Amino acid sequence: MNRKPWIDVVRNHVSLKLGFLLLSIFFIILFSLGSILYSLFLNFYLSHVTGELTQRAHSHAMVLSDHFESMTISHVLRMEKGSSNMVVIQDRYNNVLGSSGEITPQKWTSLSHSHIGLITPIVSEDWKAKPFLVSQYPVLQNGETIGEVTMFSPTAPIRESVNFLRNMLLIAGGITLIIVGGLLFFISRMIVRPLVQMKKATGEIAEGKYSIELPIKGNDEVAQLAESINDMSHRIRFYQEQRNEFLADISHELRTPITYLKGYSDILSQIDLPVEERLQYVKIIGEQSSRLQRLVKDLFDLSRMEQGDFSFHINRFRIDEAVTDVLSLVEVSMDDKNIHLEYFPPETPLFIEGDRERITQVLINILENARKYTPPGSSVYVRVAKNDNSVVIEIEDTGPGIPESEIAYVTERLYRVEKSRSRETGGSGIGLAISKEIIEKHHGTLRINSVEGHGAAFIIQLPVALG
Numbered sequence: 001m002n003r004k005p006w007i008d009v010v011r012n013h014v015s016l017k018l019g020f021l022l023l024s025i026f027f028i029i030l031f032s033l034g035s036i037l038y039s040l041f042l043n044f045y046l047s048h049v050t051g052e053l054t055q056r057a058h059s060h061a062m063v064l065s066d067h068f069e070s071m072t073i074s075h076v077l078r079m080e081k082g083s084s085n086m087v088v089i090q091d092r093y094n095n096v097l098g099s100s101g102e103i104t105p106q107k108w109t110s111l112s113h114s115h116i117g118l119i120t121p122i123v124s125e126d127w128k129a130k131p132f133l134v135s136q137y138p139v140l141q142n143g144e145t146i147g148e149v150t151m152f153s154p155t156a157p158i159r160e161s162v163n164f165l166r167n168m169l170l171i172a173g174g175i176t177l178i179i180v181g182g183l184l185f186f187i188s189r190m191i192v193r194p195l196v197q198m199k200k201a202t203g204e205i206a207e208g209k210y211s212i213e214l215p216i217k218g219n220d221e222v223a224q225l226a227e228s229i230n231d232m233s234h235r236i237r238f239y240q241e242q243r244n245e246f247l248a249d250i251s252h253e254l255r256t257p258i259t260y261l262k263g264y265s266d267i268l269s270q271i272d273l274p275v276e277e278r279l280q281y282v283k284i285i286g287e288q289s290s291r292l293q294r295l296v297k298d299l300f301d302l303s304r305m306e307q308g309d310f311s312f313h314i315n316r317f318r319i320d321e322a323v324t325d326v327l328s329l330v331e332v333s334m335d336d337k338n339i340h341l342e343y344f345p346p347e348t349p350l351f352i353e354g355d356r357e358r359i360t361q362v363l364i365n366i367l368e369n370a371r372k373y374t375p376p377g378s379s380v381y382v383r384v385a386k387n388d389n390s391v392v393i394e395i396e397d398t399g400p401g402i403p404e405s406e407i408a409y410v411t412e413r414l415y416r417v418e419k420s421r422s423r424e425t426g427g428s429g430i431g432l433a434i435s436k437e438i439i440e441k442h443h444g445t446l447r448i449n450s451v452e453g454h455g456a457a458f459i460i461q462l463p464v465a466l467g
């Protein structure tokens with residue numbers, strides 16, 4: 001379609017759209033008010049002029065009815081001499097008995113067309129086209145018409161006044177429109193300016209510049225939008241940084257086992273290696289491969305869980321039983337490290353709805369951590385209890401604990417408090433990230449309480465199964 005370019009300009013700018021809309025409304029109001037004012041003035045002015053003219057003609061006719069003689073006629077003519085009006089007095093045969101001014105051919109037409117005997121107060125009211133307003137009255141004596149009084153009032157002053165008024169209204173309207181138009185565009189620009197800034201900001205975000213900080217003035221919808229955009233850019237920046245960090249961490253994590261695999265397989269390729277040594281290296285290669293396999297599997301599970309793409313097999317089961325099963329599984333390794341393990345079961349059996357295998361995985365992760373990061377001779381306490389509508393599982397140890405500033409991070413993937421120490425223990429920092437994700441997918445929470453040097457407590461809260 002072939003649209004005019006200015007229509008496109010208006011369509012593409014909110015400020016112009018708003019300005020035009022308000023201006024059109026204002027113009028309609030101004031135009032209606034102007035028209036009303038104009039016609040009110042015109043009616044008032046015309047009725048004043050015609051009223052005065054007929055009234056004068058009528059009063060002259062009345063005076064002449066009493067004394068239709070030359071003295072009264074000249075008296076009437078003299079009265080009108082000084083005014084802008086003109087009076088013509090005729091007898092019953094249309095003969096002019098006197099006039100207060102010159103009778104032009106146009107005036108003659110009015111006079112010759114008059115019908116003596118009829119009361120026609122205003123003969124001609126057409127002030128726009130005719131040069132005069134004409135008012136005629138018969139002079140009556142005993143019910144008989146003996147003459148006629150015709151009065152002429154020039155229409156030029158009326159036209160001048162009306163033109164003057166119209167021009168004044170137009171000028172006033174024009175000036176008001178210009179002022180209001182300017183004001184409206186200014187106001188709409190003021191409203192729209194933040195939007196334009198936001199458009200620019202989101203464009204920059206799209207180009208990958210996340211350090212956007214839009215100014216926030218007030219608390220209206222526009223300010224809230226600016227706040228949301230700022231928030232969005234912070235989040236994107238955070239995720240971007242996290243992604244970069246994650247990539248760096250994962251490559252670091254992969255490098256160690258791969259270096260082992262490469263190194264030992266190189267050694268194995270030497271022919272003159274004793275069998276014992278050879279078996280030892282094969283064992284190391286096996287261990288590193290398992291570690292790599294576990295890491296990749298864990299990362300894969302975690303990312304599927306985060307995307308909501310992981311299927312859980314939900315069943316109703318006894319959580320206290322699941323805890324007991326896990327405890328009997330870790331008991332031996334705890335004993336081996338001389339760690340005292342103590343269990344405080346709930347008073348009654350407790351049921352939850354969930355994926356038993358995944359919940360077991362969480363419990364193993366946490367208990368395994370307690371064993372790994374707690375020195376020999378320490379204790380691990382496991383408590384299961386009901387609190388309102390939740391099952392609370394608390395696993396507390398008396399080990400070194402987690403520094404307060406790091407508690408928030410240990411549930412992030414690949415995060416370890418002391419990188420070198422925990423690498424010795426074979427951890428890659430993904431256990432708690434998976435545990436947290438699993439618990440949250442079960443509509444529960446995983447909290448960590450710890451004071452450095454005084455142990456750590458991991459508190460799982462899950463909804464109790466109904467019925």
Ligand SMILES: Nc1ncnc2c1ncn2[C@@H]1O[C@H](COP(=O)(O)OP(=O)(O)OP(=O)(O)O)[C@@H](O)[C@H]1O
Pocket residue numbers: 365369370373374397399400401402410411415416417418422426427428429430431432433456
């Ligand atoms: N009971 C605990 N006491 C002290 N520190 C702990 C404890 N549990 C976890 N941590 C710290 O939190 C970090 C993260 O734990 P997480 O289980 O996520 O990873 P990991 O044990 O290092 O490796 P993975 O579990 O993947 O084998 C650990 O590296 C450790 O530094």
Ligand SMILES: [Mg+2]
Pocket residue numbers: 365368369427430431432
């Ligand atoms: Mg762990």
